[in-house]
Amino acid sequence: DAGVIQSPRHEVTEMGQEVTLRCKPISGHNSLFWYRQTMMRGLELLIYFNNNVPIDDSGMPEDRFSAKMPNASFSTLKIQPSEPRDSAVYFCASSRLTGGRDNEQFFGPGTRLTVL
Amino acid sequence: SQKIEQNSEALNIQEGKTATLTCNYTNYSPAYLQWYRQDPGRGPVFLLLIRENEKEKRKERLKVTFDTTLKQSLFHITASQPADSATYLCALGYGGYQKVTFGTGTKLQVIP
Numbered sequence: 340d341a342g343v344i345q346s347p348r349h350e351v352t353e354m355g356q357e358v359t360l361r362c363k364p365i366s367g368h369n370s371l372f373w374y375r376q377t378m379m380r381g382l383e384l385l386i387y388f389n390n391n392v393p394i395d396d397s398g399m400p401e402d403r404f405s406a407k408m409p410n411a412s413f414s415t416l417k418i419q420p421s422e423p424r425d426s427a428v429y430f431c432a433s434s435r436l437t438g439g440r441d442n443e444q445f446f447g448p449g450t451r452l453t454v455l
Numbered sequence: 456s457q458k459i460e461q462n463s464e465a466l467n468i469q470e471g472k473t474a475t476l477t478c479n480y481t482n483y484s485p486a487y488l489q490w491y492r493q494d495p496g497r498g499p500v501f502l503l504l505i506r507e508n509e510k511e512k513r514k515e516r517l518k519v520t521f522d523t524t525l526k527q528s529l530f531h532i533t534a535s536q537p538a539d540s541a542t543y544l545c546a547l548g549y550g551g552y553q554k555v556t557f558g559t560g561t562k563l564q565v566i567p
Contacts (some may be wrong), residue, residue: 370553381560387553394554444553446497
């Protein structure tokens with residue numbers, strides 16, 4: 340199993356540009372999470388999907404952020420327009436709801452985003 | 456307001472000793488608590504889960520306790536090794552939901 344796959348691994352862009360981050364969850368997992376990690380705020384949940392449906396997007400900072408999950412094997416997080424304060428590491432994680440087991444989340448390697 | 460607190464300063468410990476990390480929370484009533492390990496440049500990796508009705512859970516050299524009265528979890532690594540050096544994150548979750556809220560993490564350094 341390849342684990343959770345994220346692309347790109349690094350992204351450097353200029354303020355005002357559109358940024359699209361991609362995630363392929365582990366096959367068979369039915370939940371997908373997008374997180375943002377910074378030194379100041381730690382690991383913050385942005386949005387999570389269950390069976391491709393957004394369940395909780397209360398962590399999405401503002402309308403500039405949007406996320407989609409068109410099918411069980413792909414999700415995108417888009418920032419438009421990007422701002423320097425969006426610079427962070429963005430993680431995607433997936434898990435399989437198993438009726439109260441460990442609920443462990445499997446994280447991807449992250450995308451380091453720098454907005455100049 | 457809800458808050459999850461972990462040791463903000465790095466924890467340095469001698470190899471072979473037991474490392475103890477704390478996770479304190481306020482204004483939460485979690486159904487379970489997870490611990491993750493994060494190495495530099497990588498995503499967190501799940502280690503252990505403990506439920507609200509469990510006092511203690513063990514896995515190899517790891518031990519986790521959960522005191523819902525004190526609103527605290529302790530994470531112990533016995534016979535610590537330099538390879539245990541990493542940042543450790545606690546995460547609180549609720550029954551029926553997979554969403555968890557992470558603490559800010561504690562950086563552990565095991566000195567040979």
